[in-house]
Amino acid sequence: MRTYDYLIVGGGMVADAAARGIRELDPDGTIGILSADIDPPYTRPALSKKLWTDPDFTWDQVPLGTDEATGAELRLETLVTSIDREAKTVSIGEGHELGYRRLLLATGSKPREIPAPEDDRVLFFRSADDYRRLRELAAQGGRAVVVGGGYIGAEIAAALVQNGVETELVFPSEVLGDGTFPPELARRYEQLFRDGGVEFRPNARVEEVRTEGNRLHVVLEGGDERPADIVVLGLGVDPVTDLAQQAGLVVDEGVVVDEHLVTSDDAIWAAGDIASYPDPILGRTRVEHVDNANEMGAAVGRSMAGERLPYTHTPYFYSAVFGVRWEAVGALDPEKDPLVVDLDADRTVVYYRDESGAPVGVLLWNVEDARDLARAVLVDGETDAEALRARIG
The missing domain is CATH 3.30.390.30 (FAD/NAD-linked reductase, C-terminal dimerisation domain)
Structure with missing residues (x-):
């Protein structure tokens, strides 16, 4: 059985930053990264931002080069099904196990879903593979319905319309962004999209997506339907804490960690979207944005490698449209x-x-x-x- 000095479950930006953080203090320890994704770690914000709007930002700038930079052994399309804390092993299915001295849970988030057909024109947008599929669909033109007025929904609507796709944005509030911005700024924010050519369907909630012939239909509460050739659903995300819960770690709106990002098991750390940590400014919180992934990822790597400094960075979050x-x-x-x-x-x-x-x-x-x-x-x-x-x- 292969045993790693540092084993990371999850293959996102936290995993990349953690591996680099480990290498700051430990140049020789073995690092394993187990990722359910089909792609090596990559810069996730580009999927809904710069790849659509900056012609100088190309796909070859998306991968982070984690294994080359750190010497980590990266296993893609590998799902961890359980943790044995006593034996210090993880199961990756079919009787295969891997051992660890120190384990990091960086399992990230999963998109919220509604009933929808298995159709490659319907995307619960999250991954690099989703981006590639959407890019192919956008190149064919047609009409896109984007569901959700949060970060992903708004950014994808802006991206599509700026790439020549007729785009309608369906969201549940009165004014786009009114759950985040004060009224005058929400109106300014919404006007950016209207001026950009995005059609709006406010005060609308979606029950399901269905197909009729070759057309997709987004079915709203009340029975109205919005026809589409592409449907992108950005309904928010939930932290993937199942593995931690099954292992008996303390979970309370996230995997609970201390100021060193250690869980209730002193051989297991957690970071990124899933970590509920004591922020010195905000109090105990959980943050799902890229700055937190990068900074907490690096800090947790150093913590695993023996650094005893508390994590004190209060992250920021951002969006960019039009x-x-x-x-x-x-x-x-x-x-x-x-x-x-x-x-x-x-x-x-x-x-x-x-x-x-x-x-x-x-x-x-x-x-x-x-x-x-x-x-x-x-x-x-x-x-x-x-x-x-x-x-x-």
């Missing part, structure tokens, strides 16, 4: 008394505040190089509105 980039730290809830500061016609800062007036989240709309300032605002807890207006400019 030439606008917004970034944020903390909780973006438009009901949290937002203080909107328009720096000029194109640049805006929003402070989301609790009952005391202290910020719990900061949104940077087209404001560059201000993430550290935003983190400082959350740490300081400034409650004076005029003082807040002057913090980021």
Whole structure:
């Protein structure tokens, strides 16, 4: 039985960063990466952003080159079915087991689904393979219906329409982004899509996708149907915690880890989308964005290799559509008394505040190089509105 000094379950950006983090402290320990994906680790945000909008960003820039850079042994299309914590082994099916000295769970998230046919024109968008399929479909033209107004839905709708595909966006709210942005900024955000040519179907929830002849039909609550040649569903994701639960690790809205990213078993770490960790600013939280994957991945690798420094990075998250980039730290809830500061016609800062007036989240709309300032605002807890207006400019 093959035994690794470091065994990583999951083949995403966390796995890549963790392997590199291990190598910072341990140049010789054996590293195994077990991935259910068909592709080696790659930069996931490009799948809904730069690959569609930046002609200088090509597919050869997507793979991260993990195995070449770190010497890790990468096994693709490998599903881990169970963990034996006493024996320190994982099962990969058909009686095959692998051993570990230290184990990292980086199993990521899976897309939420609704009833839909097995059809290569229907995508619960998540993977590089989904991107390749959608790119082929987009090249054929036709009409796309994108379901969901969150990050993936909005970015894919923008990507498709900018690549010549007739695109309709179906989402459950009144105004696109109104669950994230204050009203005036949500209207500005929605107008970007309208000006870009995206058709809107607001206040709509989808029950199922069905086929009729060669056409797809997105069936809405109430019975209305939206015809399509392509359907992309971006309904959010859920953390993949089944393996941790079956192994008896503590799971509470994520795999619970300490400040060193260690689980309730001191030979097992968890990081990325699945990790519920104690953030020094936000408190115990779970974050599903790329900055967290990169920073926590590197930190967990170093932790596995013996570093005893706590993980203290408060991640940011971002999106980019139609030439606008917004970034944020903390909780973006438009009901949290937002203080909107328009720096000029194109640049805006929003402070989301609790009952005391202290910020719990900061949104940077087209404001560059201000993430550290935003983190400082959350740490300081400034409650004076005029003082807040002057913090980021």
